Amino acid sequence: MHWSYPVDINVRTERTTVDGPRKDGRVVNSIDRLGTDLSVVGIPGVERFVIDADPNTSIVIRLSPWRGNAQTVQVVVVAGPTPQSRYMDRLLNYLDNRGVLTVVTAALGPTDQRPFVEAGFTPHEHLLLLGRAIKPNDPPPRERRTRPARRQDQDAVLALDKRAFAASSAFWRFDKAALAEAGRATQTCRRRLIKDSHGHPIGHAVTGRTSTIGFLQRLAVNPSNEGQGIGSALVVDALRWLGRSGAREAWVNTQPANLRARDLYLRHGFVERDVGLAVLIRSLADMKQSPDQ
Numbered sequence: 042m043h044w045s046y047p048v049d050i051n052v053r054t055e056r057t058t059v060d061g062p063r064k065d066g067r068v069v070n071s072i073d074r075l076g077t078d079l080s081v082v083g084i085p086g087v088e089r090f091v092i093d094a095d096p097n098t099s100i101v102i103r104l105s106p107w108r109g110n111a112q113t114v115q116v117v118v119v120a121g122p123t124p125q126s127r128y129m130d131r132l133l134n135y136l137d138n139r140g141v142l143t144v145v146t147a148a149l150g151p152t153d154q155r156p157f158v159e160a161g162f163t164p165h166e167h168l169l170l171l172g173r174a175i176k177p178n179d180p181p182p183r184e185r186r187t188r189p190a191r192r193q194d195q196d197a198v199l200a201l202d203k204r205a206f207a208a209s210s211a212f213w214r215f216d217k218a219a220l221a222e223a224g225r226a227t228q229t230c231r232r233r234l235i236k237d238s239h240g241h242p243i244g245h246a247v248t249g250r251t252s253t254i255g256f257l258q259r260l261a262v263n264p265s266n267e268g269q270g271i272g273s274a275l276v277v278d279a280l281r282w283l284g285r286s287g288a289r290e291a292w293v294n295t296q297p298a299n300l301r302a303r304d305l306y307l308r309h310g311f312v313e314r315d316v317g318l319a320v321l322i323r324s325l326a327d328m329k330q331s332p333d334q
């Protein structure tokens with residue numbers, strides 16, 4: 042399968058500045074020059090790295106600080122093919138010169154992993170990949186009501202998300218920027234939550250769609266509210282929205298050991314794929330700093 046996943050994560054499904062006007066200087070035209078305009082994606086520290094200015098062949102790579110740590114950078118190819126080795130070397134040199142110590146990738150399928158592996162990346166996290174078809178005229182029956190997650194809910198959503206993923210590895214823990222990015226990684230996105238009787242958010246979901254492909258980007262339920270059908274209601278809401286908005290397939294990934302999430306997705310018609318995804322990592326410790334840095 043030749044695509045990677047957009048949470049935190051993908052790639053070719055992400056809307057990029059290449060899709061829009063390119064003359065406003067937000068995107069640079071050469072691998073040797075890099076745009077550092079923080080307004081590019083509205084998240085501090087996020088940059089676009091462009092290889093080849095021709096809009097038909099450009100590779101655009103998003104570089105973002107990993108969980109707020111500027112010395113660890115996530116590289117996500119947001120347009121064009123995964124760069125082959127000579128471009129990969131220049132990218133790694135650039136990051137090394139910038140003082141980056143560790144580089145992580147998005148969650149990649151086997152084809153997209155190859156150039157990174159050739160450039161010295163090794164597996165960091167394996168992910169299960171599950172998918173299902175969406176039939177627009179046959180939506181799953183509605184479950185518990187969900188509400189839009191608004192800006193004023195953000196702190197409470199982040200707090201519950203933190204509790205839900207407290208036992209997970211660092212890869213799964215979201216800060217404010219990661220949560221914001223999850224919603225920007227696709228053409229359109231839906232953020233929903235479920236509140237308890239006191240009005241406190243106890244579950245939230247971020248779902249994205251690019252073209253006809255839907256992605257369950259984030260799902261978290263407050264640990265003390267698990268087992269009440271909240272996760273299920275958010276999945277159903279996501280599938281119904283995807284069906285209405287033109288998606289024909291839905292994808293989700295999860296940790297192999299997260300049986301609770303896996304079972305939830307299986308109950309909602311997802312099927313586990315034989316080949317999963319992998320997040321790769323590379324230390325830049327072996328690279329020599331260039332003399333001018």
Ligand SMILES: CC(C)(COP(=O)(O)OP(=O)(O)OC[C@H]1O[C@@H](n2cnc3c(N)ncnc32)[C@H](O)[C@@H]1OP(=O)(O)O)[C@@H](O)C(=O)NCCC(=O)NCCS
Nearest residue numbers: 205260261262267268269270271272273274294295301302
């Ligand atoms: C995975 C997760 C989202 C599941 O959320 P949840 O709200 O507990 O899920 P549900 O309640 O809908 O379904 C889970 C169980 O409740 C049962 N259930 C469903 N509706 C129910 C209802 N109305 N009343 C009581 N139980 C119900 C389900 O049958 C299921 O049973 P099980 O415990 O035997 O598996 C939640 O555990 C979570 O946030 N985990 C940490 C973060 C995470 O892993 N996110 C997904 C990563 S990809």
